[in-house]
Amino acid sequence: MSLPAAAVPSGAAATAPARGRVLPSAMPYLQALPLWLVMGVFLLIPIATIVMVSFWEDQETGLAPTFILDNYRDVFATQVTFTTYLSTLRYAAIVWVSTLAIGFTVAYVLAFHIRSTLWQMVLFQVCAVPFLTSNVIRMISWIPFLGRNGLLNSTLIGLHITDHPLEFLLFSPFAVVLTFVHLYALFMVVPIFNTMMRIDRSLIEAALDAGARPIEVLRHVIIPLSLPGIAIGTIFVVTLVMGDFVTVQMMSGGQSASVGLLIKNEISLLQYPEAAAHAVILLLTVLMMVWAILRVVDIRKEL
Amino acid sequence: MTIETGVTRRGLLKTAAAVGGAAIGSGAITGFPTIWAQNIKNVTLRQFGTGVSDVNAIAVKCKEDLGFTLNLTALDSDAVTQRAITQPNSYDIADIEYWICKKVFPRSVLQPMDTTKLKYFDKLVPLFITGKLTPESVIAQGTAPHTVGFVEGKESTKFSKTPTEWLTMVPTIYNADTLGIRPDLVGRPITQWKDLADPAFKGKASILNIPSIGIMDAAMVCESLGIIKYADKGNMTKAEIDTTIKTMIDLKKQGQFRAFWKTFDESVNLMVSGEVIIQSMCSPAIAAVRSKGVPCVYQPLKEGYRSWGGGLGLAKHLKGIELEAAYEYINWYMSGWVGAYLNRQGYYSAVLETAKAHMEPYEWAFWMEGKPAEKDIMSPEGKLMEKAGAVRDGGSFYERMGHVACWNAVMDEDKYMIQKWNEFIAA
Amino acid sequence: MEKSGPRHWLLLILFALFVIFLYGPTLTIFILSFQGPDGGLTFPMRGVSIYWFQNLFEPQMVGDFGGSLERSLSLALIAPSLVGVALFGFSLSYDEFSRTIMAAGSDNTLPLEVFAMTTNVTTPVLYALGSMTTLFSFAVVITVTLTVLAMRRKRGAKLAG
Numbered sequence: 001m002s003l004p005a006a007a008v009p010s011g012a013a014a015t016a017p018a019r020g021r022v023l024p025s026a027m028p029y030l031q032a033l034p035l036w037l038v039m040g041v042f043l044l045i046p047i048a049t050i051v052m053v054s055f056w057e058d059q060e061t062g063l064a065p066t067f068i069l070d071n072y073r074d075v076f077a078t079q080v081t082f083t084t085y086l087s088t089l090r091y092a093a094i095v096w097v098s099t100l101a102i103g104f105t106v107a108y109v110l111a112f113h114i115r116s117t118l119w120q121m122v123l124f125q126v127c128a129v130p131f132l133t134s135n136v137i138r139m140i141s142w143i144p145f146l147g148r149n150g151l152l153n154s155t156l157i158g159l160h161i162t163d164h165p166l167e168f169l170l171f172s173p174f175a176v177v178l179t180f181v182h183l184y185a186l187f188m189v190v191p192i193f194n195t196m197m198r199i200d201r202s203l204i205e206a207a208l209d210a211g212a213r214p215i216e217v218l219r220h221v222i223i224p225l226s227l228p229g230i231a232i233g234t235i236f237v238v239t240l241v242m243g244d245f246v247t248v249q250m251m252s253g254g255q256s257a258s259v260g261l262l263i264k265n266e267i268s269l270l271q272y273p274e275a276a277a278h279a280v281i282l283l284l285t286v287l288m289m290v291w292a293i294l295r296v297v298d299i300r301k302e303l
Numbered sequence: 304m305t306i307e308t309g310v311t312r313r314g315l316l317k318t319a320a321a322v323g324g325a326a327i328g329s330g331a332i333t334g335f336p337t338i339w340a341q342n343i344k345n346v347t348l349r350q351f352g353t354g355v356s357d358v359n360a361i362a363v364k365c366k367e368d369l370g371f372t373l374n375l376t377a378l379d380s381d382a383v384t385q386r387a388i389t390q391p392n393s394y395d396i397a398d399i400e401y402w403i404c405k406k407v408f409p410r411s412v413l414q415p416m417d418t419t420k421l422k423y424f425d426k427l428v429p430l431f432i433t434g435k436l437t438p439e440s441v442i443a444q445g446t447a448p449h450t451v452g453f454v455e456g457k458e459s460t461k462f463s464k465t466p467t468e469w470l471t472m473v474p475t476i477y478n479a480d481t482l483g484i485r486p487d488l489v490g491r492p493i494t495q496w497k498d499l500a501d502p503a504f505k506g507k508a509s510i511l512n513i514p515s516i517g518i519m520d521a522a523m524v525c526e527s528l529g530i531i532k533y534a535d536k537g538n539m540t541k542a543e544i545d546t547t548i549k550t551m552i553d554l555k556k557q558g559q560f561r562a563f564w565k566t567f568d569e570s571v572n573l574m575v576s577g578e579v580i581i582q583s584m585c586s587p588a589i590a591a592v593r594s595k596g597v598p599c600v601y602q603p604l605k606e607g608y609r610s611w612g613g614g615l616g617l618a619k620h621l622k623g624i625e626l627e628a629a630y631e632y633i634n635w636y637m638s639g640w641v642g643a644y645l646n647r648q649g650y651y652s653a654v655l656e657t658a659k660a661h662m663e664p665y666e667w668a669f670w671m672e673g674k675p676a677e678k679d680i681m682s683p684e685g686k687l688m689e690k691a692g693a694v695r696d697g698g699s700f701y702e703r704m705g706h707v708a709c710w711n712a713v714m715d716e717d718k719y720m721i722q723k724w725n726e727f728i729a730a
Numbered sequence: 731m732e733k734s735g736p737r738h739w740l741l742l743i744l745f746a747l748f749v750i751f752l753y754g755p756t757l758t759i760f761i762l763s764f765q766g767p768d769g770g771l772t773f774p775m776r777g778v779s780i781y782w783f784q785n786l787f788e789p790q791m792v793g794d795f796g797g798s799l800e801r802s803l804s805l806a807l808i809a810p811s812l813v814g815v816a817l818f819g820f821s822l823s824y825d826e827f828s829r830t831i832m833a834a835g836s837d838n839t840l841p842l843e844v845f846a847m848t849t850n851v852t853t854p855v856l857y858a859l860g861s862m863t864t865l866f867s868f869a870v871v872i873t874v875t876l877t878v879l880a881m882r883r884k885r886g887a888k889l890a891g
Contacts, residue, residue, distance in 0.1 A: 058718075062410050080726045087729065102748060109745040113738055118879065123745070125871040130752045132867040137860035141755035144762055148578050151758055167506060171562040171578070182751065214737070253562020254512040255555070257729035265514060265728075268381035269721050270388065270406055596776060 047283070054276035063272060071277035081278075084257045085285070091173075091248070091258070092241040095180040099237050100230065102181065103188025107229075108222070110189075111196035124193070131186050139247055142179055146170040171253030179251045184240055188233035195229030196222065231297035235290055242286050344370040346628040351376040352398025353383050353613070360683065361641055369635055371628055379566055380513060388412055396629060397616040399472070401448040402515060402711040404616065408451065408471050409460045413616040415469035417457075420630050423637040423654045424470075431474040431612070431653060432466050436704050445519065445537025445710035448474060448612045472614030473633050474653035476645050479608030479703045483574060483584030483592070486600050495605050496520075497527035499581055505558055509573055509582035512563035514724040516711050518547065519609050520583045523708065525550050527606050537712030541719055548723040552730045563728075567591075574599055583609070587649045589696070590688060601696035607708030614653075646670050647683045651700060673699030756864055763857035782858040 054071055057064040075081050106127065114120045130138065145151045146169040153165040168174055199222065207217045245260030259282050266275040350373060362373040376394075378386065384403050386393060391412035399407065407413065418424045429435055434442040434449040453463040454471055462471070484493050489504070499508050499520075510524075511517040522536040531546050533539060539547065554560065561579050564570040567588055573579040574592045584601070592599035615636065617629050635641075642658030645651070647666065652658040659667055665677040673695055680689040689695075697703045714720055766777020 074722075078722055078726070080722060080729050083729045084725070105741070105744055106748050109741045113741050113745075118875070121878070122871070122875055125875070126749060127752065129864060129867040129871060130756055133756070133860050133863045137759065137856060137863075138755060141759040141857070141860065143572075144576075145755050145758040147576050149576055182755070185748075185752075249512075249565070253509075253560075254565060254728065255560065255563060257725065261728070262725050264381075265721055265725055268384065268513075269515065269717055270384065271718055271721065274718070 050276045050279050053273055054280050056273045058271055058273045071273045074274060075277050075281060084259055084262050087256065088242060088258045091176060091180065092238050094177050095241050096234060096237055098181045099185050099188040102185050103192055103233055106189050107192035107196055110193055127186060127189060135183055138183060139179055139250055142175065143170065146175060171255060173252065173256060175251040176248055176256060179247050180241055184237050187236040191232040192226055192229040195226045199225045227297045228299045231293050231299050234293055238289055239286055342624055343628050346371040346625055347374055348395045348628060348632060349374045350396040350398055351378060351383065351386060351394045353380050360644065364640060365632065365635065369631060391618060392620055395618050395621055395625060397618065398613060399616060400611055400613040400711060401451055402446045402713050404472055405446050405451045405713045411460050412619055414619045414621065415454050415457055415471060416473060416617055418468045418470055421473065422634045423657060426654045426656050427474060428653050428655060440705060443610065443707040443709050444535045445712035447710050472616040474612055474614040475636060476650045477610065477612035478586055478650050479610045479707055480583060480585045481604055481608050482581060482602045483589045484600050484602050485574065485580040485598060487598050488580040493602050495527045496523040499524050500528060500554055500559060504581050506561050507580045508559050509562055509564055509579040511583055512565045514721055515713060518720060518724065519709055519711060521547050521551050523606060523609060536709045538714050539716060541716055544716060544720050544723050548727050551727050555730055590649055603697045607706040608703065609709055610707040611711040644683050669695060671700045673702060759857040760861045763854050763861045765854040782854045785855045
């Protein structure tokens with residue numbers, strides 16, 4: 001980020017000597033100031049509000065600004081919280097593995113197996129086009145495809161592969177995972193593709209010249225150098241899945257729980273403090289996951 | 304965009320806003336007999352609601368008759384509740400259901416309505432005043448509209464048990480929900496709520512996944528199964544909630560349910576696609592299924608209906624000319640044109656007399672008296688709904704609304720209920 | 731890296747499968763957006779028509795959908811040059827309905843309308859919208875590619891001359 005004069009108070013900028021004297025040490029801070037302001041107003045304050053409300057008391061006439069721990073106690077007192085977190089984490093894990101496998105392969109093909117940059121660009125965009133359509137539309141478009149009388153089932157029956165419709169295809173955990181992978185695969189492809197394109201091709205040549213087999217090049221050169229991209233993609237996918245409530249609700253036919261859905265149900269009955277307590281815990285969980293990812297991979301190399 | 308299906312309950316996305324174009328075009332404003340007449344034309348009223356009655360046609364007609372602009376936004380019932388409470392300045396008129404009103408009104412975002420300013424107050428269906436459809440009726444369980452229909456005074460947010468001069472909302476629309484079935488696929492007569500739990504329909508049943516309403520459907524099923532007898536289904540004890548949810552979890556684990564529906568169109572699509580063949584539904588949703596050429600029956604059941612009602616409330620911030628316009632609008636709303644419009648969609652209007660005046664006798668006989676249709680029955684948009692000779696499922700108005708077992712409700716143990724409901728979904 | 735041999739082709743086939751996976755549902759909604767006027771959101775098809783496309787562009791629609799569409803599409807036009815970055819923002823902001831519902835004032839925004847459509851609409855007009863956006867995005871991709879090609883050729887010509 002480079003914000004030269006704009007970020008400097010006009011008085012300081014007007015007089016050149018003052019600038020030379022005062023600013024060298026303060027400059028980086030001043031440059032970062034707008035970012036901090038934006039973050040403060042749009043991120044920190046809302047989160048602080050959620051944390052605050054999570055200690056409030058819910059009353060018939062509204063919220064009472066008190067300091068009680070009941071909301072947190074309620075969260076931990078029930079079995080539902082654990083089942084729900086387990087179910088959400090399971091979705092996150094399965095979707096992460098699937099998108100990683102798909103994303104890495106697709107990025108690898110794009111980066112190393114497509115000859116011309118032009119074709120690279122075209123194929124990349126072919127992958128990107130569906131992502132310019134609304135997520136909601138892409139999500140519900142699976143319903144007529146997977147349904148009892150849907151396209152897939154009628155095709156399978158038509159080909160005599162099965163004689164009765166496969167029910168597990170829709171309104172099931174399978175449908176949820178499939179939709180998640182469909183929605184978020186690109187979030188894995190893009191960062192991995194990005195890091196792969198930055199890998200110095202001479203490193204690969206050198207490895208091959210030194211007698212490494214392609215699989216060894218992949219393992220010892222490409223994968224380690226793609227790690228920052230993998231980490232960024234992972235953060236995207238995991239946070240998106242952890243916070244989701246629409247996909248789980250729609251594709252499981254309302255029969256599967258997610259933390260997001262739990263919070264949404266509470267909000268729908270105006271139980272804001274409970275919802276806030278859940279949100280704080282979800283936030284902490286996701287932050288811990290991101291922290292763990294950052295511990296393993298130094299993504300600054302990428303940035 | 305014209306309204307095609309007409310029968311869709313929320314299907315009227317056209318409602319959402321954009322009255323603009325067509326409305327402005329119609330400059331036919333006949334001098335309205337109030338001192339505000341000239342200025343009132345400049346007023347824009349912002350109404351939001353669940354889309355049941357947020358119909359574009361109403362806004363267009365309103366512009367034509369009253370001269371001012373009505374801006375409509377349709378949302379789902381969760382979003383409606385949120386907006387009513389958290390953004391009280393974003394609307395002028397709230398079109399909400401009575402169970403939502405029970406949660407919203409105590410938070411002082413709406414102002415009570417002066418009954419003396421309501422021209423048709425005396426003509427309201429007594430269901431909304433005393434809770435009884437006829438003097439002999441028994442008051443149904445749940446959040447019956449009359450229990451949250453009045454407050455104690457002009458500044459009060461406390462519900463009054465008896466009628467006062469201050470209404471929380473003007474009732475506009477109501478109906479009775481029951482099980483909808485695919486007669487071609489269920490293969491046997493359906494007579495009771497417990498049929499939803501019949502193993503024969505394993506993997507082909509569904510219930511509503513709006514917790515506060517879904518629990519009522521669940522209660523109807525449990526009581527019908529003979530598992531439990533509720534003192535008040537609309538206000539369960541913790542033990543009653545436990546039993547109800549446990550029964551539902553068992554059913555879910557046996558694979559009874561194909562999906563749970565949350566919105567009007569989900570219930571329609573589940574039925575049309577054959578994913579589900581028996582589920583709780585509202586009457587216009589069933590009509591919507593039929594309009595797609597798929598057989599579907601609104602099945603009256605021995606135990607009675609689960610009913611809901613909605614009305615219009617005034618935002619707290621309304622005053623002066625805008626408040627006058629709002630009263631003007633509400634009086635117009637009750638004067639018959641809208642009532643007839645809603646009746647023709649399969650809902651019921653809260654002022655029957657004026658609605659009747661705006662309907663043809665044969666229409667009234669079909670929709671309200673349960674008589675065979677003399678002629679083809681058309682939707683308000685002119686689409687064929689029933690052929691001549693058809694009889695309305697569930698019979699007459701009194702047969703339907705006289706057999707309400709409970710109203711959609713908010714319980715005292717709401718917080719506990721939602722926890723258990725989440726448990727059910729997570730099971 | 732070797733760019734021939736069985737491994738190369740296997741990877742290309744995997745890539746093709748991914749593309750099919752991406753477009754499979756899009757194809758479904760493309761077919762369904764040609765439903766007859768009485769058709770619903772699911773199979774079976776009830777007649778074939780362009781009714782829902784016409785429907786989409788009728789000016790009377792919710793919050794002037796045509797207008798909202800134009801705005802969002804001009805946004806899409808800028809996107810290709812910034813793909814990668816813009817994609818995330820765009821794709822995510824498109825679906826901000828959950829937040830929009832909570833935060834929006836009294837105006838209807840595009841995400842809110844798409845959401846309202848999914849909850850309130852029993853008609854394939856939604857699919858027509860999905861098909862249109864996909865087709866439009868394709869048109870943009872093709873245009874950009876051709877432009878880049880033309881620019882290269884020009885540059886090549888300059889270098890030669």
